[in-house]
Amino acid sequence: MTATPQTWTGRWVADRAGIVLTGSDRLTELVGLALRENGKRAHLLVSTVLGKHVPQRPSVVHGAGLELGRTVRELLGEQAAARTVVLGYAETATGLGHSVADALDAPYLHSTRRPVPGMTPLGGFEEEHSHATSHLLLPADPELLAGDGPLVLVDDEFSTGTTVLNTIRELHARHPRDHYVVVALVDLRSADDRNRLADAAAELGVRLDLVATASGGVELPEDIIERAGRLIARTAAADAPTAAAGRGSADPAPLVRVGLDWPAGLPDGGRHGFTAHDRTRLDAALPRLAGQLAEALPAAARRVLVLGFEELMYAPLRLAAALDEHLGGDRVRYSTTTRSPVLAVDDPGYAIRTRLAFPAHDDPQDDAPRERYAYNVAPGGDAARRFDAVVLVVDDVADTPALHRGERALLGQLRQVTDRVVLAVLPSHRPVPAPPSVPGAVPVPPSVPGPFASVPGPPAPGLPAPLYGPGFSSYRAEEVAWLLKDLSGVALEAPTEEREEAVQNGGAHYAESLPVEYQPSPEYQELFHQALRGSARRIALAVGTVAETLLRERGPGLVLASLARAGTPVGILIRRWLAFAHGLSVPHYAVSIVRGRGIDPVALRYLAARHRAQDVVFVDGWTGKGAITRELADALAGTGFDPDLAVLADPGRCVRTYGTRDDFLIPSACLNSTVSGLVSRTVLRAGLIGPDEFHGAKHYAELAGSDVSAAFLDAVAACFAEVRAAAVEGADRLSADPDRTPDWAGWAAVERISAEYGIDNVNLVKPGVGETTRVLLRRVPWRILARRGAGADLHHVRLLASQRGVEVEEVDGLPYTCVGLIHPRYSRGATGGDGRSVAAGSLSGAGAGAASGSGAAEGAASGSAEGSVTGRDS
Secondary structure: OOOOOOOOHHHHHHHHHHEEEOOOOHHHEEEEEEEEOOOOEEEEEEEEOOOOOOEEEEHHHHHHHHHHHHHHHHHHHHHHHHEEEEEOOOOOHHHHHHHHHHHHOOOEEEEEEOOOOOOOOOOEEEEEOOOOEEEEEOOOOOOOOOOOOOOOEEEEOOOOHHHHHHHHHHHHHHHHEEEEEEEEEEEEEOOOHHHHHHHHHHOOOEEEEEEEEEEEEEEEEOOOOHHHHHHHHHHHHHOOOOOOOOOOOOOOOEEEEEEOOOOOOOOOOOOOOOOOOHHHHHHHHHHHHHHHHHHHOOOOOOEEEEEEEOOOOOHHHHHHHHHHHHHHOOOHHHHHEOOOOOOOOOOOOOOOOOEEEEEEOOOOOOOOOEEEEEEEEOOOOHHHHHHOOOEEEEOOOOOOHHHOOOOOOOOHHHOOOOOOEEEEOOOOOOOOOOOOOOOOOOOOOOOOOOOOOOOOOOOOOOOOOEEEEOOOOOOOOOOOOOOOEEEEOOOOOOOOOHHHHHHHHHOHHHHHHHEEEOOOOOHHHHOOOHHHHHOOOHHHHHHHHHHHHHHHHHHHHHEEEOOOOHHHHHHHHHHHHHHHHHOOOOOOOEEEEEOOEEEOOHHHHHHHHHHHHEEEEEEEOOOOOEEEEEHHHHHHHHOOOOOEEEEEEEEOOOOOEEOOOOOOOOOOHHHOHHHOOOOOOOOOOOOOOOOOOOOEEEOOOHHHHHHHHHHHHHHHHHHHHHHHHHHHHHHOOOOOOOOOOOOHHHHHHHHHHHHHHOOOOOHEEEOOOOHHHHHHHHOOOOEEEEEOOOOOOHHHHHHHHHHHEEEEEOOOOOOEEEEEEOOHHHOOHHHHOOOOOOOOOOOOOHHHHOOOHHHHHHHHHHHOOOOOOOOOOO
């Protein structure tokens, strides 16, 4: 193994700072010198074979680790090597350690500086000289480091051995073993440091071997910190050749996003562990993945850089090697971004010629540096160093607006120094930890995988346990946890007209009873299936757009909370998309929200006890005029939960995150429980729901023969692969939109309709296909307004209207596809009630007045088509 031929790039530092590197010729082949912007250590050994600061052939980078691993195998022997576990160090040695593990075909774990919500570190240790000192160990399998075989610890260099010693002491206290092997590219320890490590091994009573590719020493002047500081101050302008150097055109290079077909569930590295089975899966997938990257590159590109991301070194390295083999001709180089601040000097005798400095884009913790760097990517003053294309590989945690937007964003700077930038986003492997053991735990059937594999009972005193299918609902248990009380044995149904009169006359709240379940005729059932066949792709695209947007803006630790019940199939579809496209398994709960009474407070307490409030995303199917959007915002004020609602369709223009703003038919609006997991809308009634109980609902198990819930989900999910690229593009557009503030145009339109038809109460106007369908299924409809020329989306509406003897009036200029008007004779608020105007973007004022008003108006407002939890007017 040899590096790309080049002169030793340490002369500039040696001459000016008085630093002397001693050792074998092999040492100067492996490292150069640069100056750190770090008050703890002035110099940086810049490896030519590590792929961190210096772009290198991927075969050389991987080969450096394989060579060390083969040496370790010879040291241990085959029998001991078969029992070995390898541990690498973040961030610089994550790829090196993984490559060592490849040679040993051993399980691998690397430390991380990225905490994962919900995961308790197995251990941690400090790296005193580093710019970011704290390391965490977050294995998905806590037993990964519990064996008694040799433990191999891999770092890029040994300087003092302190980090290794801290690690060994920490791990040995937890899981003692007899043999440790410490591995690095270069060993530069002093005699005192060597003795200190040997003494520690004797103290612990263990065998400790050291393996390095080269050894030597670094001689530093006593005033090196001050001397380096003066040098950096004098040459601070030397890091200027960044984005300004490289392209002949002022226009940025095109950005191409590639949806890599990454194997579902395959870890993107060793942050949470990587097994021999994972290695086999990755090896098998690499040729296909390389082909996908190659298709995105310009045919004429002769020099291509694959740029990894901080700790994400190994997967980009293997992709780079596979791409190089696919393209042929030694055209690919590899390096990664880093947190480490280093001086750049565009001089042939200095290891770091250029620097791109950009804002962190992976939601760093408060104690983490906010700036990141990419070295030797811009060509600087040497045109021969220029790359024709750059392939940036990040995980989905880092695919945030900060990566894309702003003058200093990394993607923007890369587009100034090359002819094409290709972005490949890998699904960050985020295992869901087993929940803590809780007294009184309620077991879930053993077939349940994913985040509910071992669901505890109450996570805190006084909180009930969720409900799961098939005992409650026809959805699979892993797809949704219902934060509801089972009222299946309680008689709650009443005739539609009787309920309407009671609700609108103020005698009852709509959530205190249930409508009789509508049983569709064969003709209507066929319309549902026709609508599903015609709209499945469109729904899948909306699902993917919302899911990709949420992932970018909220990260892979998001928790879905659907507004039961119409929002629940949407939550399941988003969850399925995240598993399909990113290998993520996210928790999903269904919660109740009741118009005029807010969201279930016990459900909120449950979510807060199990998850970070800021990770919870509330999900629904569509918006009408926006009343539930306001209800949610009011209910969550001051709780720490984010009130932004995500929906598939936002014709009311009252949310920030949506798949489309078109008013189109989502077929799950066509039916009642038989398309919603056989679950009723929710119930809140004194005497049935206690202060420490979830809102209630019924499971109509007797309707299983008519259930199309799974058919709806499967039909939409079958279109995911077809719309994946378009969904990513849709999320790109949505994320790039500088102003997604709702303008509440739907509410204004409803006010106009209310006044025009003399209703004088916006609560009796239900806009949009979904809400109109609910009016026909569950309310007493007066008339239906249909946009002139509306086609297949209204076939089911016309059929229902004819069955109920309701006029369908075609009108011009209707902002929705259709609007359902509830019969005003049932409301004392029909005369004199008034829906007041809403200021654009406001969630206050008219929201409270129009949604509550007088007692009669409150009853009408409460009586939405689905009320709290089905197709509500979100």
